Amino acid sequence: MTLRMTLVALMLVTTTPALADGHATVESGLSYGPRPAWLISQMADSDLKTRLQSCAGQIPIRTDFSIGHRGAPLMFPEHTVESNVAAAQMGAGILECDVTFTKDHQLVCRHAQNDLHTTTDILVTGLADTCVTPFSPVSGETPASAECRTSEITLAEFLTLDPKMDAAAGDATTAEAYQGGIAAYRTSLYGAGATIMTHADSIKLFKSLGAKFTPELKAPSVEMPHDGFSQADYAQKLIDEYKAAGVPASDVWAQSFDLSDILYWIENEPEFGAQAVYLDDRYDAEDEDEGLIDPMDATTFKPTMQELADMGVNYIAPPLWMLVTVENGGIVPSVYATEAKAAGLNLIAWSLERSGPLNDGGGWYYQSIKDVTDNDGVTYELVDVLAQDVGVAGIFSDWPATVTYYANCMGL
Incomplete structure (x- = not known):
């Protein structure tokens, strides 16, 4: 079966009719699977655990708070049709295509x-x-x-x-x-026959799944311009493919670690630039001042939160650990998070479910709260702080059902 035939077949299988307000009519076709309940069972007794347990019988509803990080790569090959179909079936309202280009600039x-x-x-x-x-x-x-x-x-x-x-x-x-070397907490069970995608393919697929879009413009590994293809050409082409597909700017959160890409979209495609997401790479905080904004970061200038807002940036997205710290034995918002909110910036966190089992501190994504990360139930403690105390607009996850369950239970 060709790529296009596979896409068409999967779209026919997964597409559900839409109501006038854009909500799917067959939300009951979504599924949490067993993981949310298992994570809740690992939690220490608390009001949060009781609240989450009380939602065990709820019907899954798609939510933009749940963002598929490369689809659902905890168990499916990332950036494939199958990975994104799985994420959509778990209720992820926004799906991601990390975007790069080929030799012929596709x-x-x-x-x-x-x-x-x-x-x-x-x-x-x-x-x-x-x-x-x-x-x-x-x-x-x-x-x-x-x-x-x-x-x-x-x-x-x-x-x-x-x-x-x-x-x-x-x-x-x-x-x-x-070809091996797969992490022990992932699997190769769902890799056979997985379907690779172009960016345009992802737009068609995500539309058919009733999901919105968060493409990330990836840094080139080659010197730019590349055979006459400039960084501006690259940033513009990403937006042009949404416009060609008739996708409204309000459904797209274009991302980049390069602030110049964000500023290009703000200047040249203001409707898309309004929701452009700056992937902030300040990772140097180590103590209770974690996330405190320093205008000088080693050799490169980093704008303050207010300066970003003044540039027209409305969304920033740091890794999970930059948004939280530990205080009196509990997870609380970081200085970074409070500074960002004070500047009026919307926050998106990445990426849940990417660290494997959390019984040993959780690794890179949990480094600011490693002292209180000793079991997988901490996943929902972190999600709760991010949602209720930090006030993030959404959370990327490698297994979106976890975030969908929480959002549905809390009415987000």
């Missing part, structure tokens, strides 16, 4: 321009010779490695690749063995 969904060696089977295909760094087997203390970029292949070649779970086996001696 936009495709990949987390990075240079991740094909870990997210597809390129190393075991005839396109392996396009990789900028060929596969190198493990040698002593040096792990196996490779680097393959979308910018080295055409769109037609990109569409021949089979996506897989994002992973690589550092101990591999062959390119075939390098």
Whole structure:
């Protein structure tokens, strides 16, 4: 079956009729699955646990508070049709395509321009010779490695690749063995036959699923302009594909870590720029002042929250841990979060369900609250603080059912 035939088939299976207000008529077709209930069972006894347990019989409803991070990559290959269908079936109201470009400047969904060696089977295909760094087997203390970029292949070649779970086996001696290395808390059960997507494909699919859009313009791995294709061309092309598909700007939250992209959209596409999301990369806070705005960050200038607001930025999105800290043994909003809210900025958090089991501190995404992160029930304690105390507009998750359940229970 071709890519387009697969997309059409999945759209027919998953599309539900819409009412005049845009809500699907078959919301009962959504499903939380077992994970939310399991997470709640792991929580210490509390009013929050009791409240969440009381919602066990609720019918799932799609919510924009729940954002699919690359779809549902906890169990499905990221940025595939199947991953996003799963996220939509869990009630994610907004879905993500991380956008990069091919050699012929076509936009495709990949987390990075240079991740094909870990997210597809390129190393075991005839396109392996396009990789900028060929596969190198493990040698002593040096792990196996490779680097393959979308910018080295055409769109037609990109569409021949089979996506897989994002992973690589550092101990591999062959390119075939390098295809493994999947984290123990993920799975390869749902990877066979997964369907890779262009950005335009993602727009069609998300529309058919009744979801909205949050594309991220990824930093190029090549020097720009690339064969005459400038950064402005790249940023504009992303927006143009929504306009061509008839998607209203109010349904799109375009993202970038590059503030110049955000400012370009604000200046040149103000309707889309109003909801553009600046992915803030201030990660240096270590103590109770975590998130405090310092106008100088090492060698690069970082605007204050008020300066961002004055530039016309309305949304910012830092990682989970930047928005919270620990005080008197409990999770509370960080200085970063309070400064952002004081400036009138909307906050979006990323990414829940990306750390595996939380019995050992939770890793990178939980670093500011590692001292109180000792079991998976902390997931909902964190979500509750983000929603009720920090006041985030939405939460990215690798398994959106978790956030959907909370939002539905709390009436968000």
